[in-house]
Amino acid sequence: MAKKEQKKGHCIFCGSAPLSKEHIWADWLREYIPRTYAKTNHNVNIVSGSAFESTKGKVNRPGDPHSQRLRVVCQQCNNGWMSEIQNRVKPNLSKLIIGESADLEPADRELLATWAVMFTYIWEQAEPKLITSTPEERRAFMETRLPPSGWTVWMAPYEGTLWKGRSWRRAGSTFVDSPEPTLHQSTTFAAGKIAFHTFSSPRLRIDSKLFAQDHSLYEVWPSAGNVLYLASKRRDADLAELPNMFQRAQRYFGFTLLDDRPLHALNSITGFPAS
Ligand SMILES: [Zn+2]
Structure with a gap:
C-alpha cells in the first residue's frame, strides 16, 4: 500500500x-507466556470495493504464534537498539503480562508505547500488501526511539483466552480531503494479561480520549497526562470491537464516509492459534 517500500532483503x-x-x-x-499451540493460523483478507479475497499469509505455519519469526531486520539493529528497547521495557511489561499493576511514570509509558510501535512495524511486514509505514518513518523511529507523529497507543488489562497469541491488524486507505487516498492502520494484540491497540495514519486525526472512554482503555501515547491506571478489565469481545474504529469514522475521526467512496480498501489480517 505504501508507495515507496524498502528494497527487498534490506533491513526495514x-x-x-x-x-x-x-x-x-x-x-x-x-x-511469561507459555507456547502451547502447535500451529499458527495467518489469514489475510483483502477487501477492495465489493471484491473480497481471503488467503493464507506467510506466518501460516507450524508452531505457536509467539515463536514465529520474520526475516526483516539486520543483526545490528536486532542485537543493538531493538534489544535495548526490549531490555528496558521488560521490568514493567513483565509485571503487566502477569496481571500485576505497575507504577507507570511518563518515561515508562513512553517506553511501552515505543515497544508497541516496534511490534506493529515488525508485524506489518507479514503481509506486504498491507504495509502502511514508509522507510523514512521507520528510520526516524530507529533514530528517535519514540512513536512517530500520527501514532496513538492504548492499553488495557485483559482477562480472556481468545487473544492469547492472537493479533489483528487492519490496514486501509480512505479519501478525506484530497484526491490521494490517506493510509491508516490499527493493530490489536494481547501479551498475557495486557492488551495493546495501536493506530497510525499520516493524516487522519483521532479523538483518542473519546476512543479510550468508549472502550475503557488507558491512553499510553501521546498523552503524558495524569491518567488513572487501571482501566477496567477487557474481555475477548471487547478487544474484538477495537479494530472496528474505522467503521465509526464520524465519531472518532470527525468525518462522514461518502457512499460512493467508502473505506477505499479496508483490509484486515489476523494471526491466531488454531482452536
Ligand atoms: Zn538494521
Missing part, C-alpha cells in the same frame, strides 16, 4: 543487509 529500519530472523513476539516473553 536502517536499510542495510543481510537480514537476520526476528521474533514477532520478543523471545524473552517465553518466560
Whole structure:
C-alpha cells in the first residue's frame, strides 16, 4: 500500500543487509507466556470495493504464534537498539503480562508505547500488501526511539483466552480531503494479561480520549497526562470491537464516509492459534 517500500532483503529500519530472523513476539516473553499451540493460523483478507479475497499469509505455519519469526531486520539493529528497547521495557511489561499493576511514570509509558510501535512495524511486514509505514518513518523511529507523529497507543488489562497469541491488524486507505487516498492502520494484540491497540495514519486525526472512554482503555501515547491506571478489565469481545474504529469514522475521526467512496480498501489480517 505504501508507495515507496524498502528494497527487498534490506533491513526495514536502517536499510542495510543481510537480514537476520526476528521474533514477532520478543523471545524473552517465553518466560511469561507459555507456547502451547502447535500451529499458527495467518489469514489475510483483502477487501477492495465489493471484491473480497481471503488467503493464507506467510506466518501460516507450524508452531505457536509467539515463536514465529520474520526475516526483516539486520543483526545490528536486532542485537543493538531493538534489544535495548526490549531490555528496558521488560521490568514493567513483565509485571503487566502477569496481571500485576505497575507504577507507570511518563518515561515508562513512553517506553511501552515505543515497544508497541516496534511490534506493529515488525508485524506489518507479514503481509506486504498491507504495509502502511514508509522507510523514512521507520528510520526516524530507529533514530528517535519514540512513536512517530500520527501514532496513538492504548492499553488495557485483559482477562480472556481468545487473544492469547492472537493479533489483528487492519490496514486501509480512505479519501478525506484530497484526491490521494490517506493510509491508516490499527493493530490489536494481547501479551498475557495486557492488551495493546495501536493506530497510525499520516493524516487522519483521532479523538483518542473519546476512543479510550468508549472502550475503557488507558491512553499510553501521546498523552503524558495524569491518567488513572487501571482501566477496567477487557474481555475477548471487547478487544474484538477495537479494530472496528474505522467503521465509526464520524465519531472518532470527525468525518462522514461518502457512499460512493467508502473505506477505499479496508483490509484486515489476523494471526491466531488454531482452536
Ligand atoms: Zn538494521
